[in-house]
Amino acid sequence: MFQTQRYLELLRVLVKRNLSVRYRGSIFGVFWSLLNPLIMTGLYTAIFGSIFAAEYDGSIFRYALAAFTGLIVVNFFAATTTQSLVSVVANGVLLNKIRLPVSVFPISVNVANLIQFLYGPLPLLVVTTLIISKSLINAVALLLPLLALMLVSLGVSFFVSSLYVFFRDLPYFYELVVFVLWISSPVFYPSKIVPVQVKPLLALNPLSQIIESTRQIVLSGAPPDFGLIAGSLVGGLIIFGLGWSCFQVWRSQFMDLL
Numbered sequence: 001m002f003q004t005q006r007y008l009e010l011l012r013v014l015v016k017r018n019l020s021v022r023y024r025g026s027i028f029g030v031f032w033s034l035l036n037p038l039i040m041t042g043l044y045t046a047i048f049g050s051i052f053a054a055e056y057d058g059s060i061f062r063y064a065l066a067a068f069t070g071l072i073v074v075n076f077f078a079a080t081t082t083q084s085l086v087s088v089v090a091n092g093v094l095l096n097k098i099r100l101p102v103s104v105f106p107i108s109v110n111v112a113n114l115i116q117f118l119y120g121p122l123p124l125l126v127v128t129t130l131i132i133s134k135s136l137i138n139a140v141a142l143l144l145p146l147l148a149l150m151l152v153s154l155g156v157s158f159f160v161s162s163l164y165v166f167f168r169d170l171p172y173f174y175e176l177v178v179f180v181l182w183i184s185s186p187v188f189y190p191s192k193i194v195p196v197q198v199k200p201l202l203a204l205n206p207l208s209q210i211i212e213s214t215r216q217i218v219l220s221g222a223p224p225d226f227g228l229i230a231g232s233l234v235g236g237l238i239i240f241g242l243g244w245s246c247f248q249v250w251r252s253q254f255m256d257l258l
Contacts, residue, residue, distance in 0.1 A: 084105075095254075114150065144224075
């Protein structure tokens with residue numbers, strides 16, 4: 001119990017430090033997590049809205065909402081995992097001076113970004129869901145694909161933060177990985193237009209099903225598709241398990257390289 005309390009207190013301190021450093025001197029603070037996808041949504045709508053509106057009942061507004069949901073998923077994943085990548089190495093000096101649980105550093109980045117998400121995009125998503133579906137069940141179900149997103153982000157965070165201890169060129173390669181995940185996710189285009197031959201490859205992208213599940217809950221007006229939700233959660237649990245396992249296996253070698 002004492003160790004758990006100590007861990008939670010350390011996590012609280014690191015999350016607070018992360019947010020205060022990130023937004024020191026910022027005018028909008030955590031609301032940048034909402035402004036960024038809103039601006040990008042406007043850009044995508046201006047360029048692609050008239051082209052893809054037919055896939056959303058001819059409504060450019062519905063296309064804008066679809067692009068927004070895709071953007072907040074991809075942005076959360078990209079920001080969280082990229083910041084987590086350096087989290088262990090960046091605290092190497094501290095780890096060499098004080099005995100601390102190494103896992104707290106990537107977790108603190110994920111929690112900080114989750115708090116930012118809760119203040120930024122999530123309220124707008126919930127309001128949009130209630131307006132379109134008129135169902136509290138849909139609004140609550142919205143938390144399930146977002147839980148899957150957290151699991152995927154945390155799993156990848158554990159993996160890349162531990163891998164960076166051994167390979168310091170990883171950030172340059174990971175930029176390419178994030179771009180591939182972004183372009184292979186149905187963010188600014190509907191998944192229906194993807195050629196049948198390519199769909200099996202895109203199905204390997206864990207963000208795709210999370211985006212599709214979120215859009216179904218927010219935009220369809222129908223009850224939640226628990227098949228999509230289950231698929232996204234299973235994918236999230238698998239990635240989290242793999243990431244955590246790699247982190248635990250490699251952790252014993254960290255101190256020699258920090």
